[in-house]
Amino acid sequence: MTITNKKLEDAFVKYESLLYEVENKIAIVTINRPPVNPLNTAVFKELTQLMTELESREDVHAIILTGSGEKAFVAGADIREMLELDAVDMLEMNQISRKTFSTIENLAKPVIAAINGLALGGGLELALSCDLRIASEKAKFAFPEINLGIIPGGGGTQRLQRIVGQGIAKELLYFGEMITAEQALEWHIVNKVVPSENLLAEAKAWAAKLAEKPQVALRMLKLAVNSGANVDIESGLTIEMACFGNTFATKDRKEGMQAFVEKRQPKFTGR
Missing domain, CATH: 3.90.226.10 (2-enoyl-CoA Hydratase; Chain A, domain 1)
Incomplete structure (x- = not known):
């Protein structure tokens, strides 16, 4: 290095x-x-x-x-x-x-x-x-x-x-x-x-x-995997649902879906 x-x-x-x-x-x-x-x-x-x-x-x-x-x-x-x-x-x-x-x-x-x-x-x-x-x-x-x-x-x-x-x-x-x-x-x-x-x-x-990934979604993904690993499946699914909901409140979610519909690369901002 x-x-x-x-x-x-x-x-x-x-x-x-x-x-x-x-x-x-x-x-x-x-x-x-x-x-x-x-x-x-x-x-x-x-x-x-x-x-x-x-x-x-x-x-x-x-x-x-x-x-x-x-x-x-x-x-x-x-x-x-x-x-x-x-x-x-x-x-x-x-x-x-x-x-x-x-x-x-x-x-x-x-x-x-x-x-x-x-x-x-x-x-x-x-x-x-x-x-x-x-x-x-x-x-x-x-x-x-x-x-x-x-x-x-x-x-x-x-x-x-x-x-x-x-x-x-x-x-x-x-x-x-x-x-x-x-x-x-x-x-x-x-x-x-x-x-x-x-x-x-x-x-x-x-x-x-x-x-280059949407940062909030990546953070929620890590939280869902790590937290869900230490609980029963129903509790894990509840954690996943909460994390999923948080991603839906982001601008990156809207940009990602809009880019998909428009067949272009998304421009994520971390928001």
């Missing part, structure tokens, strides 16, 4: 472990703690802050989240930090990380994880909190926590099984073994696998498509 000196300077002034740039309605956020970009308390707080800021920016319609370098997306939590924590301190860190993952999962804008390398433990939990996941063919995935005498604490036991089902989730969680990008694709952990050199371009292409 090419970042101008000014953007690089601005990113470092405000965020010690994150880089970001905004262009053509797309924000690219890079976790920058080489060589393997581990997550610690400071990174969690920065991610929550930056994602919240990007959510409020009208010039951002879609977000790409990736890791610096080619070795890792995020190779888990910072074990050096965790080693010094007692149970009370760990609970506090766990609450901070939970806020970060929930913020990303429930952000009003779509978030694409561009998984450029290892996605282990907390790194895989971070990817699972995103809406869509594109992986480099060199990426590898695992929940190795069992081998450290702990379990995932950032939503891994919950989000994973909702995507792949309990059987596959338990296989990954119980054994703690690494899987390839192709296996992750087969198990629907990722949506697409591409050559490493094409990863960011593919993520940008997806983000560009999403950036």
Whole structure:
């Protein structure tokens, strides 16, 4: 990813472990703690802050989240930090990380994880909190926590099984073994696998498509899917109906339907 000196300077002034740039309605956020970009308390707080800021920016319609370098997306939590924590301190860190993952999962804008390398433990939990996941063919995935005498604490036991089902989730969680990008694709952990050199371009292409969609409808769609996943079918249908009603009150709905009738491309304004 090419970042101008000014953007690089601005990113470092405000965020010690994150880089970001905004262009053509797309924000690219890079976790920058080489060589393997581990997550610690400071990174969690920065991610929550930056994602919240990007959510409020009208010039951002879609977000790409990736890791610096080619070795890792995020190779888990910072074990050096965790080693010094007692149970009370760990609970506090766990609450901070939970806020970060929930913020990303429930952000009003779509978030694409561009998984450029290892996605282990907390790194895989971070990817699972995103809406869509594109992986480099060199990426590898695992929940190795069992081998450290702990379990995932950032939503891994919950989000994973909702995507792949309990059987596959338990296989990954119980054994703690690494899987390839192709296996992750087969198990629907990722949506697409591409050559490493094409990863960011593919993520940008997806983000560009999403950036041109009617923003209120996209927000309501995400809300309906996420909220409906955690309730019974009747409650889910009620949520869907409310979200559908909200889209009908927008100018973009009228423009989309008018464009369809007139056989032309719609010009959405986000209103």
